[in-house]
Amino acid sequence: MCPPYRYAMRTNIEFDQIDEQGPQDYAAAFEVPLADFLREELAGVGPVTVEVHAEQGGSEGEYSVEGRVRFTADYTCSRCVEPYPIANDSTFHVLFRPRPAGLGEMEEVEITHEGELDVEFYSERSIPLRDLAIEQVQLSIPMKPLCEDKCLGLCTTCGANRNREQCACGESVVDDRWGALQDIRVQLAKKKDI
Numbered sequence: 357m358c359p360p361y362r363y364a365m366r367t368n369i370e371f372d373q374i375d376e377q378g379p380q381d382y383a384a385a386f387e388v389p390l391a392d393f394l395r396e397e398l399a400g401v402g403p404v405t406v407e408v409h410a411e412q413g414g415s416e417g418e419y420s421v422e423g424r425v426r427f428t429a430d431y432t433c434s435r436c437v438e439p440y441p442i443a444n445d446s447t448f449h450v451l452f453r454p455r456p457a458g459l460g461e462m463e464e465v466e467i468t469h470e471g472e473l474d475v476e477f478y479s480e481r482s483i484p485l486r487d488l489a490i491e492q493v494q495l496s497i498p499m500k501p502l503c504e505d506k507c508l509g510l511c512t513t514c515g516a517n518r519n520r521e522q523c524a525c526g527e528s529v530v531d532d533r534w535g536a537l538q539d540i541r542v543q544l545a546k547k548k549d550i
C-alpha cells in the first residue's frame with residue numbers, strides 16, 4: 357500500500373500517467389457540501405471515501421476504472437418524510453471512452469449499460485476523483501427512499517406520522533371512501549335499470 361500522503365497529492369485519474377506507467381491505484385476522501393448533490397432525498401451526508409483501480413481498457417483510448425465508494429448519509433423517507441441514517445459501501449466499474457467527434461460538450465450523452473458496466477465519454481484526460489465520488493453517491497440514492505418497507509407514512513388528513521401515532525382520522529377516511537364507492541354502485545345500478 358502507498359503511504360497516505362501520496363493519496364492527498366493524487367486527486368485526479370491521469371490517463372497519460374496510465375499510458376506511461378501502467379495501472380494506477382487511487383484513494384481519497386472528500387467532504388462534499390449537501391447542496392452540491394441537489395437531491396431532496398438527501399438530508400445529510402458524511403465524508404465520501406473512494407478507492408479506484410484504473411488501467412487501459414480493451415479499445416483505443418478506453419480506460420477501465422473499478423472502484424469502491426463508502427459514505428454515511430441521512431436519507432429522507434419518501435413516505436413519512438423523516439430522515440434515517442444509512443451506510444453505503446458499494447463497488448462500481450466505469451469504462452471511459454473518448455468523446456465521439458462532433459458530440460458537443462454540453463450535449464446529452466446516452467450512457468449505455470453493458471451488463472454491470474457504465475460507459476462514459478471523456479474529453480479531458482484527467483478525471484477528478486471528487487466528481488467520480490459524487491456521481492457514485494448520486495447513483496446509490498434511491499428514487500424513493502423508505503425508512504422501512506412497512507413505513508406507514510403520514511396521515512393525508514392531519515399530517516400525523518402514522519409510524520408514531522394513531523390519529524383519529526383513519527376511520528372517517530375509510531368511511532368516506534366506502535361512501536363514495538356506495539354512490540358509484542348506486543349510479544351503476546341506476547344505469548342498469550335504464
Ligand SMILES: [Zn+2]
Pocket residue numbers: 433434435436437438502503504507508509
Ligand atoms: Zn418512513
Ligand SMILES: [Zn+2]
Pocket residue numbers: 511512513514515516523524525526
Ligand atoms: Zn390523521
